[in-house]
Amino acid sequence: MLTCNKQARPCSCGGPTQDKLGYPLLAKEGDVTIGGAFSIHMKVTQPPLSFTEKPAYLKCSSVNLRMALRQFRFAQTMIFAIEEINKSDFPLPNVSIGYRIYDNCGSTLTSMRAVMGLMNGGEWAVTKSCSGQPAVHAIIGETESSLSIVLSRTTGPFEIPVISHSATCECLSNKKEHPSFFRTIASDLHQSRALAQLVKHFGWTWVGAVNSDSDYGNNGMAIFLSAAQEEGVCVEYREKFNRAEPEKVMRVVEVIQKSTARVIIGFLAHVEMDSLLEQLSLHNITGRQFIGVEAWITADSLLTPNSFSVLGGALGFAVPKSNISGLDTYLIKDFWETDFKCKEKDKGSSSERACKVNHDLDELKEYVDDVAKLTYTSNIYKAVYAVAHSLHSVLNCSDSLGCNKTKALTPKEIMESLKKVNFTIKNGEQVWFDSTGSAVARYEVVNWQQDPNGLIEFKPVGYYDAFLPPGQRFVLRTEEIMWPGGNEELPVSVCSESCRPGTHKVLQKGKPVCCYDCIPCAEGEISNTTDSTDCVKCPEEYWSNQNRDACIVKNVEFLSFTEVMSKILVFFTVFGVLLTLIVATTFLMNKDTPLVKANNSELSFLLLFSLTLCFLCSLTFMGRPSQWSCMFRHTAFGITFVLCISCVLGKTIVVLMAFRATLPGSNVMKWFGPVQQRLSVVAFTLIQVVICILWLTINPPFPFKNMEHYKEKIILECALGSPVGFWAVLGYIGLLALLCFIFAFLARKLPDNFNEAKFITFSMLIFCAVWITFIPAYVSSPGKFTVAVEIFAILASSYGLLFCIFVPKCFIIVLKPELNTKKHMMGKT
Numbered sequence: 001m002l003t004c005n006k007q008a009r010p011c012s013c014g015g016p017t018q019d020k021l022g023y024p025l026l027a028k029e030g031d032v033t034i035g036g037a038f039s040i041h042m043k044v045t046q047p048p049l050s051f052t053e054k055p056a057y058l059k060c061s062s063v064n065l066r067m068a069l070r071q072f073r074f075a076q077t078m079i080f081a082i083e084e085i086n087k088s089d090f091p092l093p094n095v096s097i098g099y100r101i102y103d104n105c106g107s108t109l110t111s112m113r114a115v116m117g118l119m120n121g122g123e124w125a126v127t128k129s130c131s132g133q134p135a136v137h138a139i140i141g142e143t144e145s146s147l148s149i150v151l152s153r154t155t156g157p158f159e160i161p162v163i164s165h166s167a168t169c170e171c172l173s174n175k176k177e178h179p180s181f182f183r184t185i186a187s188d189l190h191q192s193r194a195l196a197q198l199v200k201h202f203g204w205t206w207v208g209a210v211n212s213d214s215d216y217g218n219n220g221m222a223i224f225l226s227a228a229q230e231e232g233v234c235v236e237y238r239e240k241f242n243r244a245e246p247e248k249v250m251r252v253v254e255v256i257q258k259s260t261a262r263v264i265i266g267f268l269a270h271v272e273m274d275s276l277l278e279q280l281s282l283h284n285i286t287g288r289q290f291i292g293v294e295a296w297i298t299a300d301s302l303l304t305p306n307s308f309s310v311l312g313g314a315l316g317f318a319v320p321k322s323n324i325s326g327l328d329t330y331l332i333k334d335f336w337e338t339d340f341k342c343k344e345k346d347k348g349s350s351s352e353r354a355c356k357v358n359h360d361l362d363e364l365k366e367y368v369d370d371v372a373k374l375t376y377t378s379n380i381y382k383a384v385y386a387v388a389h390s391l392h393s394v395l396n397c398s399d400s401l402g403c404n405k406t407k408a409l410t411p412k413e414i415m416e417s418l419k420k421v422n423f424t425i426k427n428g429e430q431v432w433f434d435s436t437g438s439a440v441a442r443y444e445v446v447n448w449q450q451d452p453n454g455l456i457e458f459k460p461v462g463y464y465d466a467f468l469p470p471g472q473r474f475v476l477r478t479e480e481i482m483w484p485g486g487n488e489e490l491p492v493s494v495c496s497e498s499c500r501p502g503t504h505k506v507l508q509k510g511k512p513v514c515c516y517d518c519i520p521c522a523e524g525e526i527s528n529t530t531d532s533t534d535c536v537k538c539p540e541e542y543w544s545n546q547n548r549d550a551c552i553v554k555n556v557e558f559l560s561f562t563e564v565m566s567k568i569l570v571f572f573t574v575f576g577v578l579l580t581l582i583v584a585t586t587f588l589m590n591k592d593t594p595l596v597k598a599n600n601s602e603l604s605f606l607l608l609f610s611l612t613l614c615f616l617c618s619l620t621f622m623g624r625p626s627q628w629s630c631m632f633r634h635t636a637f638g639i640t641f642v643l644c645i646s647c648v649l650g651k652t653i654v655v656l657m658a659f660r661a662t663l664p665g666s667n668v669m670k671w672f673g674p675v676q677q678r679l680s681v682v683a684f685t686l687i688q689v690v691i692c693i694l695w696l697t698i699n700p701p702f703p704f705k706n707m708e709h710y711k712e713k714i715i716l717e718c719a720l721g722s723p724v725g726f727w728a729v730l731g732y733i734g735l736l737a738l739l740c741f742i743f744a745f746l747a748r749k750l751p752d753n754f755n756e757a758k759f760i761t762f763s764m765l766i767f768c769a770v771w772i773t774f775i776p777a778y779v780s781s782p783g784k785f786t787v788a789v790e791i792f793a794i795l796a797s798s799y800g801l802l803f804c805i806f807v808p809k810c811f812i813i814v815l816k817p818e819l820n821t822k823k824h825m826m827g828k829t
Contacts, residue, residue: 023117026075030086030098031405034387035118036078037141037151039106040071067270067301071143073331074165075101077377078140080330081384091385091392094402100136104147106271111147115154134160137411138387140380144269145169145216152181159412163386165379166319168294169216170223173436180415182433184379184386186441186466188220191293191317194443194464195265196227197474198315199291204263205514206495207291209235210252210276211267213242220267220293234495234514236261243271253279256288262493263289270299281306287484289491292316297446298375298458308448308456313484317443317464322378323427382431382439390417441466449482502548504532521548524711541705543712554707558716559622559784559791566622569791576615576798583806584608590813594821603654603677607647607805613640614798618791630701630718635692637794638729639685644801645736645767646684650677652743652760688732695725706783715783734771740764763804770796 025040082097102114119134138161142148148167155162156179164172164183172178173187199207209225211217217240225235237255241248253276256264266273273296280286286309296302297316394413395403422432433439445462462476483491499505499518504527508515521527521535526544538544538551545552559566587604590596596604617640620633654677699722706715720726741764774793781789812819 024100025103026079026099026101028079028082028098030082030096032092032095032391032409033098033100033136034078034082034384035136035139035141036075036099036101037104037111037114037118037139037147038071038074038101039143039147040068040075040103041105070300073377074143074380076331077327077380078384080327081381084326085384085388089399091388092395092397092403093399095391095395095397095405097388104142106144106147108147108150111142111150112154115151119155119158119160134158134411136160137391137409137414138163140165140383140387142167143376144214145172145219146214148172148181149178149215152178156180159410159415161387161390161411161415161418163383163418165383166295166376167216169219171215171219173438175436178437180411182383182386182418182437184382184431184439185294185319185376186443187436187438188216188293189223190441190464190466191443192220192223192267193227194317194441194474195224195267195291195293196231196233198445198476199228199233199263199265200231201474201476202490204289204491204493205233206261206493207233207235207263207265208256208259208261209238209265209267210256211238211240212269212272213240213245213248214269216269216295217267217272221265224265224267232514234512235265236495236512241272241275243269243275246275249275249279252276253283253285256280257283257285260495262287262491263291265291266296267293268296270296270301273299274301277302277304277307277310280310284309286310289484289493290314290316294319294443297448303456308450311448312450312486313482314448315461315481316446318446318458319375319379320442320444320463321375322381322429324378324381325426327377327381378427378429379439382425382429385423385425386418386421386431386433387414389421389423390414393417393420445476447481450486498530499527499532500549501526501528501530501532503527504535526551540707541714555713556705556716557710557713557783558624559787560624561622563784565784565788569618569622569788569795572795572799573615573618573791576795576802577612580608580612580615580802583802583810584612586810586813587806593813595809595812595819602674603647603651603681604806606681607644607651607801610640610644610647611798611802614644614794618794621787621791621794625703625716625718627702630703631696633718634701634720634726634729635696638692638733639688641733641794641797642688642736643681643685644798645733645740646681648760648763648801648805649684649736649740649743650680652740652747653680656743656747684736688729691725691728691732695722695729698722699725701726709782717783717786730771734768737764737767737771741768759804759808763801766800766804767797770800 026036078101079099082099085092086096100118102117104111104114118136118139134155139151139155140163142151142164143166145167146169148162148164149169149172152162152172156177159180161180161182164181164185166185167183168185168188168191170187170189170192172181172183173189207228209221211221221238221240225238228235236259239248239252239255241252266276268276273292281304288310290311290313292314294317297314298318302311391397391409391414392403394409394417395405395407397403419433419437422430424430431439441464443464444460445464446458447461449457449459451457459480459482461478461480462474464474466473478490483489495512495515496505496508496517499516503518503520505516506519507513508517521544524544525535525537526548527535528549535548541554542551543554544550561567561570584605587596587601587608591601613636617633617636620629620636623629701718701721704717704719706717709715741761744758744760744764770793774789777789
């Protein structure tokens with residue numbers, strides 16, 4: 001049975017009489033005393049000055065009876081652990097532990113009163129003397145971080161170790177400000193980072209954040225916001241309030257109602273969460289995905305008829321439940337004895353009545369159910385055993401000799417010893433403190449679900465263990481999670497939809513980085529991942545596909561024989577060759593006729609041969625360019641055309657000189673006989689051969705991948721190598737053509753029935769017109785059309801020479817043979 005203290009006067013310590021201090025709710029004497037501070041009541045009008053044997057949670061008015069029961073069980077758990085140690089031979093075989101447990105009613109003022117009572121003691125103090133030492137050697141508590149900070153700062157100068165079971169604020173890890181603070185729970189540093197990882201895991205990049213306006217909420221949310229930024233998660237809004245600001249709760253509700261974020265991070269104490277839940281239920285705000293923290297995610301006080309419509313599907317981190325054998329039985333038995341004021345028959349005293357068999361067990365049902373759900377009790381159990389093990393070390397305890405009870409204990413020794421404790425409790429859990437005085441971070445991921453009977457349950461769906469190696473710390477069973485509204489589909493909470501491959505993100509002006517527009521990649525650039533921040537340029541010989549999500553090899557363009565244009569050009573090439581052969585055959589069959597003889601048959605046959613080569617050289621411009629084809633096509637073109645024009649020039653000079661030779665005393669024809677004509681053709685052609693050799697030697701043409709005209713394709717063409725060599729070849733052909741035109745023009749009016757100079761003049765006009773037109777067309781036509789223009793110029797000029805020079809002759813030979821006579825040729829008919 002728990003004993004409560006009666007009012008007594010405080011010890012004056014030889015000084016002026018102090019004001020009356022708070023007195024413990026529960027107390028027991030011992031060789032060593034451990035203090036306890038718990039928020040059994042959240043709101044009272046004034047601190048009680050005296051207590052009866054009935055626990056105060058049944059007398060004072062509390063905000064929530066379920067919360068009061070929960071906090072009182074923490075005190076009972078502390079007593080259970082102390083009594084278990086006192087009955088055991090280890091770790092303190094001959095030392096008894098006493099306790100002084102205060103109810104601070106969740107108030108800073110009352111908490112300060114409790115701390116003063118723990119430190120200074122009173123007339124009830126077990127020493128009954130003023131030794132100058134604190135009345136307790138260690139303190140278990142507080143429940144909340146804000147009150148723990150008050151407790152730690154107050155006891156810090158006296159180096160009294162404080163061990164909290166549920167204060168998680170990362171600010172308490174600062175050993176400069178809180179050197180004597182320890183806790184059997186992890187700090188919010190791990191929980192806040194785990195929250196950011198959880199949000200990122202489900203692809204929620206657009207969230208709202210609400211926290212308690214306290215050390216716990218503000219520090220925890222600050223860590224979360226920093227971790228969320230590192231994970232690429234944006235926060236649409238951040239609101240905070242405390243339990244004394246109902247007007248701010250309404251503002252938070254309005255913000256949540258207007259927001260587009262479907263996920264809400266609630267870094268709240270259970271009291272603030274209770275206030276927020278009440279208002280969300282009243283305004284029928286449902287369908288949000290809440291992500292909670294250990295302070296409220298498994299809080300039974302939130303289980304109301306309307307709470308599941310708001311919090312159904314909530315996810316969060318909870319302190320793992322730990323089974324301490326014998327604890328459940330102890331808590332239920334103690335409740336039975338204190339609530340019904342009875343004992344078991346075989347153990348009761350004469351002053352206590354026996355328990356009836358017909359007690360209304362409905363009163364006990366809720367209590368039994370809650371005991372099974374306790375999570376923080378094991379942390380209190382560990383805290384008590386941590387103090388016991390540190391005492392074991394300080395008092396030099398051994399199994400044979402026991403503990404050195406004569407040693408003077410100081411809180412500082414216990415504090416220093418706590419830093420080194422490392423032990424295992426009876427359920428197999430290992431207990432030790434890290435450098436910040438915190439326990440290793442281990443959390444269960446729980447999900448608010450409804451069982452088939454409609455009862456709300458906190459179902460474990462994963463865990464987070466900071467003790468494991470990176471990559472193994474976070475495990476989730478996503479298939480077991482129930483989402484808000486009973487949906488099986490993962491809710492979506494993003495400011496902007498994901499950008500598909502082929503697009504990239506462009507931030508919206510004045511908005512967070514999670515708000516963006518998806519802009520297609522430019523031509524030649526790709527993005528092959530979702531939510532790409534920029535596009536990557538394809539390699540030089542690659543181009544983006546239509547979707548802009550992959551680089552494909554550029555099409556290589558050249559004038560191939562399989563194209564329609566090439567087939568047409570090949571047709572006219574072959575047709576030109578056939579016409580030339582027909583003309584040559586006709587001339588050969590009529591080589592003895594006056595017309596053929598009069599037109600220099602030797603040069604005519606050489607001209608027909610060169611025209612055949614001119615037609616055929618056009619074929620070298622088709623097909624895939626190679627090193628040899630590039631060199632051959634230009635040299636073949638240059639030499640064959642010079643040979644052709646040289647023959648025409650020779651014929652023109654012969655015509656002109658022939659009429660000059662008819663003048664009296666003229667001996668000019670001896671310089672333009674057949675040998676001289678052949679030599680002139682060879683000489684003119686050799687000059688072109690030398691130009692081509694120099695071109696091929698110095699800087700020959702070569703195959704080139706032109707990627708400038710078209711970005712999406714490669715033009716495979718023959719680069720000129722030396723532009724000077726190319727234009728020298730063309731210029732020499734043009735020079736011979738100009739000379740030929742001038743001589744033919746001078747001889748056009750010479751008397752003769754068949755003056756060949758007229759036809760040569762006309763052929764040269766066509767030739768020059770074609771090649772003058774070719775130059776701008778050649779420069780401006782891109783890709784394979786450049787080659788096509790060059791082939792067209794070759795064919796057009798070849799046909800021009802063939803038709804203008806030989807068709808009139810063939811017309812007479814074939815259709816007007818009567819004109820093919822010497823008299824007619826001499827103009828005597």
